[in-house]
Amino acid sequence: MSSLILNGHEVRDRIFADLARRVEETGRRPGLHVILVGDDPASAVYVRSKGKACEKVGFTHETHILPADISESSVLDLVARLNADDSVNGILVQIPLPAHISEEKVQRAVLSEKDVDGFHPENLGRLLAGHPRFVACTPLGVQVMLEHYGVTVAGKRMAIVGRSVIVGRPLAMLMTLKGSAANATVTICHSATSDLAGVCREADIVVAAMGVPGFMTREHVRQGAVVVDVGINRVDDPGAKKGYRIVGDVAPEALEDWASAYTPVPGGVGPMTIAMLLRNTWDAMVLQQG
Amino acid sequence: MSSLILNGHEVRDRIFADLARRVEETGRRPGLHVILVGDDPASAVYVRSKGKACEKVGFTHETHILPADISESSVLDLVARLNADDSVNGILVQIPLPAHISEEKVQRAVLSEKDVDGFHPENLGRLLAGHPRFVACTPLGVQVMLEHYGVTVAGKRMAIVGRSVIVGRPLAMLMTLKGSAANATVTICHSATSDLAGVCREADIVVAAMGVPGFMTREHVRQGAVVVDVGINRVDDPGAKKGYRIVGDVAPEALEDWASAYTPVPGGVGPMTIAMLLRNTWDAMVLQQG
Numbered sequence: 234m235s236s237l238i239l240n241g242h243e244v245r246d247r248i249f250a251d252l253a254r255r256v257e258e259t260g261r262r263p264g265l266h267v268i269l270v271g272d273d274p275a276s277a278v279y280v281r282s283k284g285k286a287c288e289k290v291g292f293t294h295e296t297h298i299l300p301a302d303i304s305e306s307s308v309l310d311l312v313a314r315l316n317a318d319d320s321v322n323g324i325l326v327q328i329p330l331p332a333h334i335s336e337e338k339v340q341r342a343v344l345s346e347k348d349v350d351g352f353h354p355e356n357l358g359r360l361l362a363g364h365p366r367f368v369a370c371t372p373l374g375v376q377v378m379l380e381h382y383g384v385t386v387a388g389k390r391m392a393i394v395g396r397s398v399i400v401g402r403p404l405a406m407l408m409t410l411k412g413s414a415a416n417a418t419v420t421i422c423h424s425a426t427s428d429l430a431g432v433c434r435e436a437d438i439v440v441a442a443m444g445v446p447g448f449m450t451r452e453h454v455r456q457g458a459v460v461v462d463v464g465i466n467r468v469d470d471p472g473a474k475k476g477y478r479i480v481g482d483v484a485p486e487a488l489e490d491w492a493s494a495y496t497p498v499p500g501g502v503g504p505m506t507i508a509m510l511l512r513n514t515w516d517a518m519v520l521q522q523g
Numbered sequence: 524m525s526s527l528i529l530n531g532h533e534v535r536d537r538i539f540a541d542l543a544r545r546v547e548e549t550g551r552r553p554g555l556h557v558i559l560v561g562d563d564p565a566s567a568v569y570v571r572s573k574g575k576a577c578e579k580v581g582f583t584h585e586t587h588i589l590p591a592d593i594s595e596s597s598v599l600d601l602v603a604r605l606n607a608d609d610s611v612n613g614i615l616v617q618i619p620l621p622a623h624i625s626e627e628k629v630q631r632a633v634l635s636e637k638d639v640d641g642f643h644p645e646n647l648g649r650l651l652a653g654h655p656r657f658v659a660c661t662p663l664g665v666q667v668m669l670e671h672y673g674v675t676v677a678g679k680r681m682a683i684v685g686r687s688v689i690v691g692r693p694l695a696m697l698m699t700l701k702g703s704a705a706n707a708t709v710t711i712c713h714s715a716t717s718d719l720a721g722v723c724r725e726a727d728i729v730v731a732a733m734g735v736p737g738f739m740t741r742e743h744v745r746q747g748a749v750v751v752d753v754g755i756n757r758v759d760d761p762g763a764k765k766g767y768r769i770v771g772d773v774a775p776e777a778l779e780d781w782a783s784a785y786t787p788v789p790g791g792v793g794p795m796t797i798a799m800l801l802r803n804t805w806d807a808m809v810l811q812q813g
Contacts, residue, residue, distance in 0.1 A: 337654075354648030361647040361696065362688045364627075388717045396699050398652045405695065406651065409686050409711045416715040418722060421699045425706040427678045432708060435725070 237382065237494035239461075241374075241504035244381045248508040249290050252515055256291035263518035264293040265323040265349065265511070266315050270308060270334065271301035276327045283325070286507050292514060293320075305334045309342050316344040322521060323349035323514035346520055349513035352398070360406050366520075367513050372404035374505025375440065375461055380414045384438070384459055384494060387416035392433045394449070394482075395442035396423045400463050404440065429453065441482035449483040451491060460488060460495040463502050527672065527784035529751075531664075531794035534671045538798040539580050542805055546581035553808035554583040555613040555639065555801070556605050560598065560624065561591035566617050573615070576797050582804060583610075595624045599632050606634040612811060613639035613804035636810055639803035642688070650696050656810075657803050662694035664795025665730065665751055670704045674728070674749055674784060677706035682723045684739070684772075685732035686713045690753050694730065719743065731772035744777040750785040752778075753792050 256262055265287055269280050280296055287294035297311060308330075315321045324347045330336050340348075345355035351369035359366050379386055391408055395401040401421060408417040422432055423443075433439050433453040441449045442463035454460055464482030481498030488495045496502050546552055555577055559570050570586055577584035587601060598620075605611045614637045620626050630638075635645035641659035649656050669676055681698055685691040691711060698707040712722055713733075723729050723743040731739045732753035744750055754772030771788030778785045786792050 352652075354645045354652060356648065357651040358644030358646065358648030361651050361692055362642075362644060363686075363692070388715050390717075390722075396653075402651055402653070402696065402699070405699075405711065406692065409692070409695075409713065411715075416713075418710065418712055418716040420708065420710040421695065422708055423699065423706075425678050425701075426708040427680075432680075 239496040241501045245504040245508040252290040263322040263514045267296045269327045270299045312342045322518040369403045370506045370509035373509040389437040391417040391438040392436035393440045394422045400442040447484040454487040457493045460492040529786040531791045535794040535798040542580040553612040553804045557586045559617045560589045602632045612808040659693045660796045660799035663799040679727040681707040681728040682726035683730045684712045690732040737774040739773040747783045750782040
């Protein structure tokens with residue numbers, strides 16, 4: 234059995250094209266502002282790619298690069314200034330922040346109407362309550378990806394492995410909402426789950442989001458199930474040009490010729506996250522300006 | 524096999540005794556204010572029982588009874604006044620509200636630090652994010668009840684049937700947190716779940732919270748499982764003094780001599796809800812005053 238590959242680049246490109254068309258047709262250009270504290274190289278890469286994505290679709294963007302030893306109150310001052318600026322539709326605080334700055338405090342300071350990351354307690358609470366506004370980008374990306382490829386989740390069993398606030402917990406809340414792209418019967422699995430493999434084999438759709446390279450094997454995936462691999466792990470690879478490569482949480486044996494469909498790593502869920510960030514930014518502009 | 528009865532009256536009375544002791548020892552008396560709009564008889568009964576509970580443990584309380592045709596803005600004015608009043612530690616808006624008043628708007632207007640009901644988006648969001656403050660009273664009551672009777676949930680499978688924001692969704696978020704009274708592997712089931720009975724039979728603990736009298740049978744409960752029945756349904760009973768009686772979501776056949784332990788209806792989860800309301804009110808006072 235050959236497996237359908239759920240191609241995140243393809244879906245992302247369609248979403249980018251749709252957003253670019255909206256900008257073109259309406260002349261409206263949402264503004265995304267990113268706050269980057271310190272000089273973590275991985276964060277710098279992420280932030281640059283967000284800027285490039287904005288340029289691609291015609292959004293305005295600005296990155297505020299702050300020194301690693303900046304005070305928490307100075308970061309909060311910047312957030313307050315961006316909150317008050319009507320040209321700023323979305324604000325994203327790149328994590329991790331240096332240890333002396335409270336991530337929770339800074340994220341809570343962002344106006345929930347500009348929280349395009351979806352991590353403000355107000356937005357998480359709306360999702361739990363069943364009337365979401367901005368949903369965290371990775372869970373939303375999983376939903377949009379599955380919908381794009383016609384993978385039915387309604388009435389299906391989904392095992393989500395991992396209970397982070399970034400992926401597992403909001404995804405469980407999203408997938409159990411009513412509606413055609415949701416309505417799944419979701420099991421939330423984690424480090425304390427007994428017989429994880431057995432629980433996962435009950436599922437029609439397995440979502441791996443625990444951040445352990447190649448952890449999930451055929452033991453965890455019923456043949457013919459759909460696999461969504463959210464893991465982005467760097468593993469040493471002396472043969473690779475950079476000395477490492479990126480792998481997911483699912484071993485190759487549980488994907489090709491085993492799963493009926495799967496998201497590759499890289500090129501699966503990863504590109505969706507940034508697409509959802511831009512879509513949330515567009516929605517934020519509409520929310521703020523009507 | 525005789526079943527252990529998880530007696531909500533007993534646990535509630537212990538919690539009341541503990542709170543009364545705190546009041547006695549510290550001389551501090553938290554204040555709970557309830558807003559009741561209109562003259563729904565069931566709401567009036569609930570509100571009276573909350574007042575009585577406050578008196579029992581030595582909390583101060585006040586019920587603000589407003590006419591059914593009051594404007595939304597007048598209700599919001601009252602909320603604002605109570606928010607600003609330091610003697611008010613907890614504010615509870617009794618639902619349902621009349622149709623011309625937005626429940627969401629009024630509940631959001633309550634200061635999240637005084638939201639002892641746990642339904643403010645901020646408090647729901649904190650629960651989703653994994654650092655809960657005020658947890659909704661019924662889910663919290665389920666947790667405290669199971670802990671009291673030594674029912675282990677960590678590492679166990681729990682099926683929650685029902686996805687309301689009052690019970691099912693917050694309970695799933697609570698039970699999948701880390702910690703000894705949580706750490707369960709939770710499956711969220713609902714009206715779109717296929718083979719509900721089969722899914723429920725996988726569980727060590729079944730929580731029935733869909734509000735359909737006697738819906739769950741032995742088909743849904745593996746022999747020896749623990750059953751938590753959150754349903755409170757009124758069914759006609761010409762033989763009863765009031766012409767009705769209160770039944771749960773689980774049929775008697777799936778409880779006595781079938782479950783290893785269960786919460787009866789009435790007298791199971793019901794009494795826990797009010798106990799958690801008072802405990803949240805105490806915690807709110809401590810949060811506000813230190």
